[in-house]
Amino acid sequence: MKGHRIGRLTVIGVGLIGGSLGLALKEAGFVGEVVGCGRGKPNLEAALRLGIIDRYERDPQKAVLGADLVFLATPVRTLADLVREIAPALKDGAILTDGGSVKGSVLREVSPLVPAGVHFIAGHPIAGTENSGAEAAFSTLYQGKRCILTPNTQTDAGALEVVSAMWRAVGSEVICMPAEKHDRVLAAISHLPHMVAYSLVNAVGSYDHYEENILEYSAGGFRDFTRIASSDPTMWRDIALTNQVALLEMMDQFQLFFDELKEDIRKGDIDRLCEFFLRSKQLRDAIL
The missing domain is CATH 3.40.50.720 (NAD(P)-binding Rossmann-like Domain)
Known part of the structure; x- marks a missing residue:
């Protein structure tokens, strides 16, 4: 060189x-x-x-x-x-x-x-x-x-x-x-979103309440959110297996908030739902 x-x-x-x-x-x-x-x-x-x-x-x-x-x-x-x-x-x-x-x-x-x-x-x-x-x-x-x-x-x-x-x-x-910090950061900002996208597509694609595949009705929001589920399956299989500890930790973290949201919806808690969505919006807007 x-x-x-x-x-x-x-x-x-x-x-x-x-x-x-x-x-x-x-x-x-x-x-x-x-x-x-x-x-x-x-x-x-x-x-x-x-x-x-x-x-x-x-x-x-x-x-x-x-x-x-x-x-x-x-x-x-x-x-x-x-x-x-x-x-x-x-x-x-x-x-x-x-x-x-x-x-x-x-x-x-x-x-x-x-x-x-x-x-x-x-x-x-x-x-x-x-x-x-x-x-x-x-x-x-x-x-x-x-x-x-x-x-x-x-x-x-x-x-x-x-x-x-x-x-x-x-x-x-x-x-x-450090490598450990990298793996934890990427588990949060990249690996978890891919796991969520893959799971969402599987969940909706497996919904059998109606005869047709309701994925055919998907519009911009669903397609934008799940775009990354079209990524290479082999690559993401390897990522999931090699960053297992950090990824499972973030999946547990996600599950806590998803359970919180699920409970607020079940109770019909207007104030808590509004606060949950507002908090998410403010965190997301801060990125931009």
């Missing part, structure tokens, strides 16, 4: 997250060559056609040869096996980073597998849509967003600065925090 510019970047998992990073770094002039790697040849061909990558390899070891930085954009439960596979092919001084939505388990499982002389920076860009695959990628995905990095006492300062500079180059604000 010259300065902080990346000579060769390998993206393993060329979908929305990995593909958008490749596109954005190219537009920013922050990368020389982008090599793609993944299981599906049609998706890699699409990424090549769209200019997301310059070439691709189906074999992960071949894909990372000579790479200055390797970005792992596959489901979190695949990361340890993937790092174990590519470790022998990583060059000395290479930087390994990821975009997984859970950091504690990734650090515990991946760090021992990283070869000496290779630097691992665990990260998570807080951005995305419900779409997946190379054709879902777009170069402005990370602009105005945040990327959380979770360094520890063993983290190489130079590698951390390179990864930070990479995310700043695509328009993100970089924040560093």
Whole structure:
């Protein structure tokens, strides 16, 4: 790498997250060559056609040869096996980073597998849509967003600065925090909302009081609220399993408030219902 510019970047998992990073770094002039790697040849061909990558390899070891930085954009439960596979092919001084939505388990499982002389920076860009695959990628995905990095006492300062500079180059604000804090924060602001959306769609879709599927009557509000339930099921299965403790804690927290609301409705308590909705509105408005 010259300065902080990346000579060769390998993206393993060329979908929305990995593909958008490749596109954005190219537009920013922050990368020389982008090599793609993944299981599906049609998706890699699409990424090549769209200019997301310059070439691709189906074999992960071949894909990372000579790479200055390797970005792992596959489901979190695949990361340890993937790092174990590519470790022998990583060059000395290479930087390994990821975009997984859970950091504690990734650090515990991946760090021992990283070869000496290779630097691992665990990260998570807080951005995305419900779409997946190379054709879902777009170069402005990370602009105005945040990327959380979770360094520890063993983290190489130079590698951390390179990864930070990479995310700043695509328009993100970089924040560093402990992995445990990251997982609890994301359980609240991302993982719980996805669980609620998935549950809501299942609940309404299973409602059998009428013969037809009442989801056909859904309008803007329902569709907007449940948009994230169209996200990749494999990715969210892995997130639920790898951030289990923090997610269950937040689900219990949600259940307390849902039970409170349910009881206020059962009692027909006008004042408490108004206070409940007002409190929620004020908290939501404060975000904006």
